[in-house]
Amino acid sequence: MVSQVKLEEFLGKVEGDMGGACGTPLAFVGDRLEDNLNLLGWMFYSASSTICVPASFGHDGAALGAQAGEAKIKEVVAGGxxxxxxxxxxxxxxxVFEARP
Incomplete structure (x- = not known):
């Protein structure tokens, strides 16, 4: 995700008739590091660290990557x-999350 904050701000402006937005499927991860220390978590952290985070930084994003967790995603969505x-x-x-105004 390049910039979830920018995405949520954009969706907030264009949601109009839709009445809500459905986010991109995100890797199933916990809110704490300890929740993600398993084979799948290690794979997601590796990919996220080398692909998602640098791409986000390159677009002035929050660099949440694939390991943000539900609490952080909810915070970003509320900010939008x-x-x-x-x-x-x-x-x-x-x-997969659903967000409504």
Whole structure:
């Protein structure tokens, strides 16, 4: 994710008739480092550190990467003007969130 903050601000401006926004599936991770110290977490941290974080920094983003966790994503979404936030679904390796104004 290049800049989740910029994405949420943009979605807040254009959501209009949709009444909400559904975010990109994010890796299923916990809010604390300890929750992510497993094989899948190590893989996501490696990819995120080499791809997501540098790309985000390059676009003045928050550099959340793939390991932000639900609490941080909720904070960013609220910063974009959304007041309702929930986990819409949870396949085995991802989380999908729904945000509404």
């Amino acid at each position: 003007g959304f007041t309702k936030f929930r986990r819409a679904t949870q396949p085995p390796t991802n989380m």
